[in-house]
Amino acid sequence: MAFWRRPSSGDATATGFKLLFSVAFLYASMAATAYFVLHMKHISPLPFDAPLDQFSEARAVQHIRVLAEENSGRQEGRPGLREAATYIKAQLEMVKERAGPNLRVEVEESQVDGSFSMMFIGHSISLGYRNHTNIVMRISSMDSHDTDASVLMNAHYDSPINSPGAGDCGSCVASLLEIARLVVDSGWAPPRPIIFLFNGAEELFMLGSHGFMTQHKLKDTVGAFINLEASGTGGIDLVCQSGPGSWPSNVYSQAAVYPMAQRYFRCIPGDTDYRMFAEDYGDIPGLDIIFLLGGYYYHTSFDTIDRIIPGSMQARGENLINVLKAFTSSSKLKVASERKSLPADADSDMVERAVFFDYLTKFMVYHPKRVAMVLHNIPSALFLFAPFFLYMREPGTHPFLSVFWAFLKGVIHHTAGILLGVIFPVLFSVIRLFFAYPMSWFAHSYLAFLMFIPCSFLGLLLPRTISDRVSHCQGASSKKIMKVETSDEARFWGAFGLYAFVTSAYFFAGLGGGFLTFVICVSMLLGWIAFCLSVKSYGYDSLKSPMLYVIALVPCLLYSVYFGGFLAMFLIEKTGMIGVPPPFGFYLADVAVAAVIGLVTGFCVGPIIPICDRWLAKASILKFVLHFTVAMFAVSSQFFPYSKDAPKRVVLQHTIFSAGGNEVTDSTYDLAVVDSNSMEFVIKHAPEVAEKLHAGPSFHWAMLKCLLRKLGWYVEKTASALFPVSCVLTKNGRFPAKANKILERYSHFPHLKTHKPRTTLEDGTRRVHLELSLGSLEEIWVTVLNITGPLSGWSFANGKLPAPELPEGGPPSYILRLSGNSSEKWIFWLEANSEAEVRVDLAVLDQRLDEETRHLKSLFPAWSDVIAYTSFLSTYFF
Numbered sequence: 001m002a003f004w005r006r007p008s009s010g011d012a013t014a015t016g017f018k019l020l021f022s023v024a025f026l027y028a029s030m031a032a033t034a035y036f037v038l039h040m041k042h043i044s045p046l047p048f049d050a051p052l053d054q055f056s057e058a059r060a061v062q063h064i065r066v067l068a069e070e071n072s073g074r075q076e077g078r079p080g081l082r083e084a085a086t087y088i089k090a091q092l093e094m095v096k097e098r099a100g101p102n103l104r105v106e107v108e109e110s111q112v113d114g115s116f117s118m119m120f121i122g123h124s125i126s127l128g129y130r131n132h133t134n135i136v137m138r139i140s141s142m143d144s145h146d147t148d149a150s151v152l153m154n155a156h157y158d159s160p161i162n163s164p165g166a167g168d169c170g171s172c173v174a175s176l177l178e179i180a181r182l183v184v185d186s187g188w189a190p191p192r193p194i195i196f197l198f199n200g201a202e203e204l205f206m207l208g209s210h211g212f213m214t215q216h217k218l219k220d221t222v223g224a225f226i227n228l229e230a231s232g233t234g235g236i237d238l239v240c241q242s243g244p245g246s247w248p249s250n251v252y253s254q255a256a257v258y259p260m261a262q263r264y265f266r267c268i269p270g271d272t273d274y275r276m277f278a279e280d281y282g283d284i285p286g287l288d289i290i291f292l293l294g295g296y297y298y299h300t301s302f303d304t305i306d307r308i309i310p311g312s313m314q315a316r317g318e319n320l321i322n323v324l325k326a327f328t329s330s331s332k333l334k335v336a337s338e339r340k341s342l343p344a345d346a347d348s349d350m351v352e353r354a355v356f357f358d359y360l361t362k363f364m365v366y367h368p369k370r371v372a373m374v375l376h377n378i379p380s381a382l383f384l385f386a387p388f389f390l391y392m393r394e395p396g397t398h399p400f401l402s403v404f405w406a407f408l409k410g411v412i413h414h415t416a417g418i419l420l421g422v423i424f425p426v427l428f429s430v431i432r433l434f435f436a437y438p439m440s441w442f443a444h445s446y447l448a449f450l451m452f453i454p455c456s457f458l459g460l461l462l463p464r465t466i467s468d469r470v471s472h473c474q475g476a477s478s479k480k481i482m483k484v485e486t487s488d489e490a491r492f493w494g495a496f497g498l499y500a501f502v503t504s505a506y507f508f509a510g511l512g513g514g515f516l517t518f519v520i521c522v523s524m525l526l527g528w529i530a531f532c533l534s535v536k537s538y539g540y541d542s543l544k545s546p547m548l549y550v551i552a553l554v555p556c557l558l559y560s561v562y563f564g565g566f567l568a569m570f571l572i573e574k575t576g577m578i579g580v581p582p583p584f585g586f587y588l589a590d591v592a593v594a595a596v597i598g599l600v601t602g603f604c605v606g607p608i609i610p611i612c613d614r615w616l617a618k619a620s621i622l623k624f625v626l627h628f629t630v631a632m633f634a635v636s637s638q639f640f641p642y643s644k645d646a647p648k649r650v651v652l653q654h655t656i657f658s659a660g661g662n663e664v665t666d667s668t669y670d671l672a673v674v675d676s677n678s679m680e681f682v683i684k685h686a687p688e689v690a691e692k693l694h695a696g697p698s699f700h701w702a703m704l705k706c707l708l709r710k711l712g713w714y715v716e717k718t719a720s721a722l723f724p725v726s727c728v729l730t731k732n733g734r735f736p737a738k739a740n741k742i743l744e745r746y747s748h749f750p751h752l753k754t755h756k757p758r759t760t761l762e763d764g765t766r767r768v769h770l771e772l773s774l775g776s777l778e779e780i781w782v783t784v785l786n787i788t789g790p791l792s793g794w795s796f797a798n799g800k801l802p803a804p805e806l807p808e809g810g811p812p813s814y815i816l817r818l819s820g821n822s823s824e825k826w827i828f829w830l831e832a833n834s835e836a837e838v839r840v841d842l843a844v845l846d847q848r849l850d851e852e853t854r855h856l857k858s859l860f861p862a863w864s865d866v867i868a869y870t871s872f873l874s875t876y877f878f
Helices: 012-038 057-070 079-098 166-185 207-215 247-255 274-280 312-329 336-341 369-375 378-393 400-432 445-474 476-485 488-508 515-538 544-552 554-577 585-616 619-636 679-685 687-693 715-721 851-858
Strands: 103-120 123-141 150-156 194-199 222-230 234-243 286-293 354-359 363-368 648-658 664-673 732-736 751-760 766-773 780-788 791-794 813-819 826-832 839-846 864-877
Touching: 012 234, 012 544, 012 554, 012 585, 012 619, 057 079, 057 166, 057 312, 079 103, 079 123, 079 166, 079 194, 103 207, 123 166, 123 207, 150 166, 150 207, 150 312, 166 194, 166 222, 166 312, 194 207, 207 274, 222 274, 222 312, 234 247, 234 274, 234 312, 234 354, 247 286, 247 312, 247 354, 247 363, 274 286, 286 312, 286 554, 354 369, 354 515, 363 369, 378 400, 378 488, 378 515, 400 445, 400 488, 400 585, 400 619, 445 554, 445 585, 445 619, 488 515, 488 585, 515 544, 515 554, 515 585, 544 554, 544 585, 554 585, 554 648, 648 679, 648 851, 664 679, 679 687, 687 851, 751 864, 791 813, 851 864
Parallel strands: 123 813, 150 194, 150 222, 222 286, 648 864
Antiparallel strands: 103 123, 123 194, 234 286, 354 363, 648 664, 664 732, 751 766, 766 826, 780 813, 780 839, 791 826, 839 864
């Protein structure tokens, strides 16, 4: 049945407001449900005295308490990392002692060394490491063999500078310790061996997992892996990456008790140990499972045990033990040599990626790519067939081209609404920044939704308003044509067509997404059937017709709110870590959040617009929404951006410049921030810090130079130890520091010198032999060398140079990061293919602070998280 007539007159405004408030209440209810699920409110954690054959969150949390509270810091270079390794090994030995006669349990501690190069977010970095500790446990049945295919479970026990690491990644280590205990105490004999890897150097670019994959005797026996990570302190434990092939996600979909899986981690800058196992140094099928909520505390001193979201560990543990059993029982578990010998088309599950997503952790939808090829293109086919069906149903009523054009205009109409739904929040966010600080919503995330959802909704409705005005102005002569072009049926199919084309575009682009728009398409068809039936029963002008359409879409809309709410919350929490220098950095966080919430509103509310905008696109309703938007922007501008629950990240670097040996040439405090509010904001709201640093109104703030872009070696280069990406920090201030007590604290500074006379090779290349001493520093996190000049080779990374950084107007530069055991000297050589000087800029990051720096750190307000360290900088020419 086609609905070409205009709605009858009446109290359209009152009806529209009734629909508006009904829809608002429905979405508020769905948002509350999504929040309930995302924060694991539906999970009951088991207590410490739970049966031994069950995973207990309380027992796992006890491990986190020891790692995060009783150790003195699990950072490379600090004694707490060694204490953590000792604790983990002791716990595994206790598990080994309880093992029954049907199990063989082996525990070992290994030291790994190596050197390699990698690309990280567009930058080439070389790494050298030594004496990092891995703890390995292997559980197998008594009749198993050393060469049997095994399942690897991995977690890292080191943590970043300044962080107790309860979530990242004490929660991961605790989960594996409890799983190991559960395997032994439950009496289950795994049909295939299980390897537990506790690696001690993930925060330094995945060095522990690299050491295992390049050196351990069991590396080629691993047939599948599960990597645990944390980018927050709990919530849904998301499968963010899966592969190679669709087999791992298939196993997970069938075994997980609370399936939580979405494939969009590739959109997030960063890497995990998954990369080492599945991509760079192996083709092992596996899962990357990550806590993503609680990002406010990620890599901060607030990552404490009380921030762990209750229920998260319980859900993770119950999932892990079931998925582990499924992997060990699978006939597709194969060692490396067997995987390599498989024909490319022998088993599609082992080579092609799948489409998968969970529905509110209740169940998981999974289908391989070959199924997606059919399913995800059906909506587009239906859209293209719909005009033919409509024309054949009433062949003499409208010309076919007129019907087809009406459908295409419907696509354009809905696309315009979606675009305006993103553009309006962005414009409002930019305008607001002329009168307020950025990120006023950061500590109160609900403000971001109250600000940006209404103006996005305004954008979604605007095309209908404009279309109705144009139609009204057309006059009677074109009335018949306009009935076709503005019909609800054409609008519906136009919106359907847009989502269908997006679904197909995802597939043909080779992406694993498209499931959301596919679900929207299917739900819209069901809703359209309900709408047509309700019109026959209640009439076209009854409010029951659009409400029945919306109700039919509720399962889809609930999933959209769940998925979109999670995406928006994840971004809001992570805006504390994204910033670039002005002028763009000032706007970045607000614009990004506004755009994402606008997009989320588009796919959460967009499906109901083609039917409901007839009632909602009224001038009075638009004015109400606009006034509400302005009010929310005004209210939000009065809120302070930060709190203890949403801290501002500040980098405090005590920089010591030396000219080689123990000669101090300068000493400064260098401050930088990591989000859109610059250091002026901190100084303004931290008067004690300003007074201590003598930072008055006339102080000149120098913008932090983009890392890796300039030829010179700025102090900010040392920040690459923490943030090895250009333009991460937004502003920098440099203040003089006292240097008179430095020599009392350090008897020897880091120093680079020639180890033996240089040699000249047959091709004329000169080789410089160097010795790096790290002096009397005791808690070294990392040593960074920036080597500039005619470099043609070196003794790192198998003698292969990485891709050079090419600063503007300068020669190529190579970045090398060294870590591990500061008491030993580094002996290496560099080769140059000309007589031009090779410049080596040396930066050593020490975690120890002098009394003056500790006092300065204590003056910062409670709403800030200060990452403080000491850097030693020197420059050498060879």
